Structures are given as C-alpha cells and as structure tokens.
Amino acid sequence: MDLAPLISELASIENSTAPEVLAEFGKDWSGTMESRASLVVFPRSTQEVSAVLRACHARGVAVVPSGGRTGLSGGAIAAHGEVVLSLTKMNQVRHFDPQGMTVAVESGMVTEALHQYLEPHGLVWPVDFASKGSSTVGGNIATNAGGVNVIYRGSTRNWVLGLTVVLMNGEVLKLNGALEKNNTGLDLKHLFIGSEGTLGVVTEAILKCASIIPENKRQVGLASFESFESLLEFFRTLRQTAGLELYAFECLTNQCLREVERLGVRSPLQNPGEIIGLFEFAIPFVDGSPDEEAFFEKLASVPGAEDIVLAQSPREKKEFWAVRERVAESVLLDSYVHQQDLSVPVENLLAYVKAIEKKYQESFSEFEVFIFGHIGDGNLHIFIRKPAGWTAERFETFCVESDRMLFEETAKYGGSVSAEHGIGIHKKPALAYSRTPEEIRIFRDLKRVFDPKNLLNPGKIFDLV
Ligand SMILES: Cc1cc2nc3c(=O)[nH]c(=O)nc-3n(C[C@H](O)[C@H](O)[C@H](O)COP(=O)(O)OP(=O)(O)OC[C@H]3O[C@@H](n4cnc5c(N)ncnc54)[C@H](O)[C@@H]3O)c2cc1C
Numbered sequence: 001m002d003l004a005p006l007i008s009e010l011a012s013i014e015n016s017t018a019p020e021v022l023a024e025f026g027k028d029w030s031g032t033m034e035s036r037a038s039l040v041v042f043p044r045s046t047q048e049v050s051a052v053l054r055a056c057h058a059r060g061v062a063v064v065p066s067g068g069r070t071g072l073s074g075g076a077i078a079a080h081g082e083v084v085l086s087l088t089k090m091n092q093v094r095h096f097d098p099q100g101m102t103v104a105v106e107s108g109m110v111t112e113a114l115h116q117y118l119e120p121h122g123l124v125w126p127v128d129f130a131s132k133g134s135s136t137v138g139g140n141i142a143t144n145a146g147g148v149n150v151i152y153r154g155s156t157r158n159w160v161l162g163l164t165v166v167l168m169n170g171e172v173l174k175l176n177g178a179l180e181k182n183n184t185g186l187d188l189k190h191l192f193i194g195s196e197g198t199l200g201v202v203t204e205a206i207l208k209c210a211s212i213i214p215e216n217k218r219q220v221g222l223a224s225f226e227s228f229e230s231l232l233e234f235f236r237t238l239r240q241t242a243g244l245e246l247y248a249f250e251c252l253t254n255q256c257l258r259e260v261e262r263l264g265v266r267s268p269l270q271n272p273g274e275i276i277g278l279f280e281f282a283i284p285f286v287d288g289s290p291d292e293e294a295f296f297e298k299l300a301s302v303p304g305a306e307d308i309v310l311a312q313s314p315r316e317k318k319e320f321w322a323v324r325e326r327v328a329e330s331v332l333l334d335s336y337v338h339q340q341d342l343s344v345p346v347e348n349l350l351a352y353v354k355a356i357e358k359k360y361q362e363s364f365s366e367f368e369v370f371i372f373g374h375i376g377d378g379n380l381h382i383f384i385r386k387p388a389g390w391t392a393e394r395f396e397t398f399c400v401e402s403d404r405m406l407f408e409e410t411a412k413y414g415g416s417v418s419a420e421h422g423i424g425i426h427k428k429p430a431l432a433y434s435r436t437p438e439e440i441r442i443f444r445d446l447k448r449v450f451d452p453k454n455l456l457n458p459g460k461i462f463d464l465v
Pocket of ligand 1: 064087135
C-alpha cells in the first residue's frame with residue numbers, strides 16, 4: 001500500500017520510516033520475529049492518537065500499539081506492514097492527588113519512572129517486576145501485568161481507576177475517572193485491561209497508589225526444602241497458622257540455584273535441598289521488640305523447611321532477592337532457551353509439578369528443565385535449554401511437542417497457558433487450552449463491536465474469522 005498520502009496527512013505528528021526505527025519499534029523483546037513495520041508514529045497527546053487512528057481507519061491501514069516492547073509473546077510485533085503507534089513520547093504525569101492517593105499519567109510513562117515520581121511522597125504504584133525500567137504503564141495495563149507482589153497486592157487491574165482510550169475509528173472514551181466507587185452499570189475499563197491493544201489504545205490512566213512499606217517493616221527469608229511438597233506445606237502454614245502477612249513467596253529448584261551461582265550470586269543456605277523458597281513478609285514488630293526471639297522460634301518451627309535464613313541487613317535482603325531474581329538471566333547465559341510461563345490454582349500446584357516432571361523425564365529426558373516462579377500466585381516459569389549438539393530446528397520441533405504436553409497438563413489442572421506476557425502472536429495456538437469456545441466467540445464479538453474493520457493489532461490473541 002502507498003502510505004504517502006497517510007504520511008502527508010500525519011505530517012504534523014512525529015513519525016519515521018527510517019529502517020533502523022522500523023526495525024526497532026516493530027518488534028518486542030522475544031526477538032523471534034523481524035519487524036515489517038511500514039511507519040512508526042510518535043503522538044504526544046490523546047488528540048494526536050485519535051488523529052492517527054482516524055486516518056488509518058479511513059484508509060484501512062492496520063495499527064500496532066506499542067509501549068516499552070518488553071513483552072515476550074509478540075503482542076507488539078508489526079509482522080505484516082502495520083503502522084506502529086508508539087506511546088513512548090506520552091510519558092508525563094498529568095495530575096497527582098496525595099489525599100486520594102491517585103496519580104493520572106500518560107500511558108507511555110515508564111513503570112520505574114512512575115515509581116521514582118511517587119517515592120518522595122511515600123507512595124508506590126505496586127506493579128513491580130524485572131522489566132520495569134523499560135515497560136510502560138500502558139503496556140502494563142494492556143497485559144494486566146503482575147509481578148513479585150501479586151500475592152499481596154494483586155495484578156495491575158487492581159490499581160487502575162480510570163482510563164482514556166481511543167478506539168480505532170478515532171473516538172475517545174473517558175472511562176470511570178478517579179472514582180473508587182461507581183455503581184452505574186458496566187465498568188468498561190476492565191474490557192481494555194488485558195486486551196493487548198486489540199480493542200483500543202490506552203492514552204491516559206488514573207492509577208491508585210499504595211503506601212511504601214518501610215524497609216524496617218519487611219523481612220526476607222530464604223529456606224531450603226527436600227521437595228516441592230515440603231515447600232508447599234511451609235507456604236500453607238506460613239499463611240494459615242503462623243499469621244504472617246506475606247508480600248512475596250517465590251521458589252527455584254536447586255538446578256536453578258547452580259545457574260545463578262555462575263553469575264557470582266551466593267546463597268546463604270549451607271546445604272540447599274532440592275527446592276529453595278524465598279519469602280518476604282511483614283515484620284510483626286519493629287527493631288528489637290521483646291517478641292523478636294519468640295517470633296523467630298515460631299518461624300523455625302513451621303514444618304517443611306530444612307533450613308531457614310533471615311536477612312540481617314538491607315543489603316542482605318537485596319542479596320537474597322538476587323538469588324531468585326537472577327535465575328532467568330543465568331539460565332539464558334550462553335544458552336538457547338525455550339520458555340513458558342503458566343499458572344494453575346495453588347491447590348493443584350503439587351500434582352501439576354509432579355505430572356509435568358514425570359512427562360519431561362519420560363519423553364524429553366535430553367532437555368535440561370529449569371522451574372522457578374511466583375509460587376504464591378501458582379505461577380511457574382519453565383525454561384528448557386537446548387541440548388548441546390542439537391540444531392535449533394530439531395530443538396524447536398521437540399519444543400512444540402513438549403509445549404503440547406505442558407498445555408494439556410495445564411488445562412487438566414485448571415490452569416492458564418499465559419500467566420504474565422499475554423497471548424500475542426506466539427501463544428495464539430494455545431489459547432483454546434485455557435479459554436472455552438464460548439469465551440473465544442465472545443472475544444470475537446467484542447472485537448467486532450470496538451474494531452469492526454479488524455485494524456487494531458489484528459491477529460493478536462485470536463484471529464477474527
Ligand atoms: C525480564 C522480563 C521480566 C518480566 N517480568 C514480568 C512479570 O513479572 N510480570 C508480568 O506481567 N510481565 C512480565 N514481563 C513482561 C512485560 O514486561 C509485561 O507484559 C509489560 O507489562 C509489557 O509492557 P510494555 O510497555 O513493554 O508493553 P509492550 O511489550 O510494548 O506491549 C505489550 C502489549 O500491550 C499493547 N500495548 C502497549 N501499550 C499499549 C497502550 N498504550 N494501549 C493499548 N495497548 C498497548 C501492545 O500492542 C502489546 O500487545 C517481563 C518481561 C521481561 C523481558
């Protein structure tokens with residue numbers, strides 16, 4: 001298609017067709033597909049976004065909304081000559097209400113920049129994970145991102161009050177404003193949260209903030225377990241009977257720990273068992289109350305753990321977290337890795353892990369399988385490393401098979417084939433493992449309501465057939 005008339009119409013809005021810009025902005029961090037973007041536009045206001053979408057709509061040109069491009073599912077990839085609508089120049093705070101603890105921001109604001117803005121006020125937008133230095137608020141909303149504190153704070157959805165959304169025909173919707181309570185019918189903003197840019201482009205958001213939990217009210221522990229079963233017993237007891245308020249509960253296998261140690265990260269556990277748990281919790285006292293010793297004794301008596309070490313300083317807290325947070329990086333180091341992120345209800349975790357471990361041993365014994373994740377949310381990351389001597393093609397063929405096994409087991413245990421990155425392009429064939437035909441039909445019906453010409457991020461999540 002000749003884009004010259006469109007480019008001419010959009011001349012007042014920053015845009016580029018430079019090959020390096022097209023290459024960069026038309027793909028995400030999965031790096032699995034090359035960009036075939038035809039134009040990248042950088043609007044600076046909701047009005048400009050509306051003008052771009054209206055112009056593309058009139059000409060039948062498809063558009064891919066784009067944030068920090070940190071997703072790994074291909075949601076932000078422009079694979080078919082689409083126009084990329086980058087929100088990165090819309091990155092300002094529009095309004096801050098310290099009394100209501102809300103902040104209105106443009107959707108291209110980087111997640112960590114928002115944290116930095118709120119910190120001096122003692123507040124945080126509690127969406128926090130490793131890619132926060134590049135991901136944007138709009139991308140977080142479009143993927144309903146979670147993070148390390150989901151067990152305590154929930155996902156992005158819990159922290160969004162209002163949205164400004166532009167539909168493909170250029171229409172602007174203002175949804176809910178800053179209202180915490182609004183019982184006047186359907187709360188339409190929720191349709192856009194997690195819709196991966198397929199229904200509308202989020203340009204502004206009014207977000208709820210939480211108080212920062214002071215460092216001296218948080219404690220971090222690492223514990224060693226002989227089995228996944230013991231880890232889950234420990235987790236259950238911590239939550240149900242030890243009365244601890246958990247901020248995070250994470251795990252990694254001993255195999256993952258050995259990888260992390262390749263990066264020079266040291267675990268304080270003397271003889272780590274098969275599984276390592278990391279837990280962060282609210283200290284039920286502040287520095288040196290008389291209850292401190294009794295509390296530690298109580299913690300040590302919680303069944304399941306072979307060994308528990310609590311951080312003795314803020315620096316140690318960070319070091320303990322590094323043991324968990326650097327797993328992905330360490331497994332990826334010098335390796336060709338196939339990765340999945342999945343979730344099942346916590347009560348099914350044990351049976352699920354046993355089932356998939358058995359299947360990997362039976363049918364894919366050549367693979368090195370690394371399991372780690374956010375146990376408190378039932379969310380596991382599964383990384384598989386290409387065996388030495390295998391070609392990438394042979395490995396990928398086997399991964400298709402092993403993914404099928406994984407998705408079948410995930411469905412069997414009531415789980416989701418994507419717990420974090422969305423469906424995008426890459427997980428489209430897996431959607432039916434987690435969603436019923438009736439749900440997918442309604443997805444398509446909704447798509448036709450908001451984008452009847454199928455021009456906004458077409459072919460992402462599902463095809464409109
Ligand atoms: C190292 C690493 C760790 C990660 N950890 C986590 C984690 O713990 N939890 C988690 O949930 N995710 C995680 N992710 C995935 C990713 O960072 C999140 O999905 C993030 O929310 C994506 O934000 P983004 O701005 O980069 O969006 P992009 O990747 O640019 O886009 C993601 C999707 O959102 C759409 N989109 C982007 N902006 C808008 C907008 N303004 N309006 C409408 N649609 C839009 C895009 O079209 C695309 O479909 C991780 C990724 C990496 C690389």
